[in-house]
Amino acid sequence: MKTNRERILMIGAGAIAFFYCGDWAYQSFVATPLQSRQDRIDRLTSDVESREAELRRSRRAIDSLSVWQAKSLPSDSLRARSIYQNWLLEVVGRVGLVGCTVDSADPVRRQGDLQAISFSVRGRGTLKQLAKLLYEFYRANHLHQIQSLTVTPLVGQGTLDLSLAVEALIVPGAEPKEALDRNPDPQWMSVRLADYDAIVRRDLFGIGGGDTDTIDDVFLTAVTDDGRKRQAWFTLRAQGKTLRLGKGESIAVGDFQGRVVDIDAADVVIEAQGERWLMSLGENLAGAAAVPPES
Structure with missing residues (x-):
């Protein structure tokens, strides 16, 4: 009876030992290598994806650089x-x-x-x-x-x-x-x-947008000479535009009707209603000085 019991215990102990040895062998020679291989595959996959993303970013950066270079000021x-x-x-x-x-x-x-x-x-x-x-x-x-x-x-x-x-x-x-x-x-x-x-x-600043010019809003801003013709540049501030007039051309602002009769390097003479008015660069039409009639 005792011998049978010992035999059963030995068989049980052997089975347990076999199970643990088998599990150790499986983990050591099968599961662990497989997991290591999978981990390596995952790392390589992640590395490939990172490199592909970096490549896409580089391509976008190259495309952006080309756009920026086209918009850039000259290299000099x-x-x-x-x-x-x-x-x-x-x-x-x-x-x-x-x-x-x-x-x-x-x-x-x-x-x-x-x-x-x-x-x-x-x-x-x-x-x-x-x-x-x-x-x-x-x-x-x-x-x-x-x-x-x-x-x-x-x-x-x-x-x-x-x-x-x-x-x-x-x-x-x-x-x-x-x-x-x-x-x-x-x-x-x-x-x-x-x-x-x-x-x-x-009208954020409470000054009005200004669509209608008066003689206060008309300024002589430039006189140009290309060797063939002189032009006087009159800026109409309310309308946001510039009139480029030569000698003999008309100017009409509000109720004012006039004609450019002379253009000097820094002055312009305008004739209106039989009188002549002198405008200098930077001045507005309202500040033009009356020109005495020729004797």
Whole structure:
């Protein structure tokens, strides 16, 4: 009886030992290698996915870089500074701001070998002209932005004193182009100047948008001479436009009807109702001085 019991215990102990040994062998030679292999596959799969994502980001960055290079100022910083400053002068002239100055600073290095050139724009104009300036600026296909805009209402004049800080970029690898892109930014193709009328209608500064000019709003802003013909540039601030008139051409503002009879380097003589009036650069029509009749 005792012998049978011992035999049963030995068989049970052997079975338990066999089970544990078998489990150890399975874990050591089957399960663990399989798990290690699966872990390695998972790591490799994750690594491949990470590299593919990095490759996609690199491709997008290359595409973005190409777009930025196309919008960039020319690679020559001196050339870039000059033509962008001229572009700003052209824009403020087209908008009709008065007393404008555009200054620039030396290029500075930024992260990634970018070069940034800062510009400052000062001038006076109506709210409608400010809206047009913003429209012209943002639809331009250049790599630039307005860093700050300071607007000060001029009490009793219905105009604003404007000060803008602008920054434009030169991207590494940009083309050495001779002129800026004249085409609008594709992202702004659907934007119209009329969309900015909401700014004027809200009259944020309480000066009125000004759609009708009077002789107080007409300024002589420039005299040009191309060697063949002189022109006087009259800025109509309320309408935000500029009249470019030669000798003998008429000017009509509100109830005023006149004709340009003489253009000097810095003065213009206008004849109206048999009298002659002298306007100098920077002056408005209301401040024109009467010219004594010739004896």
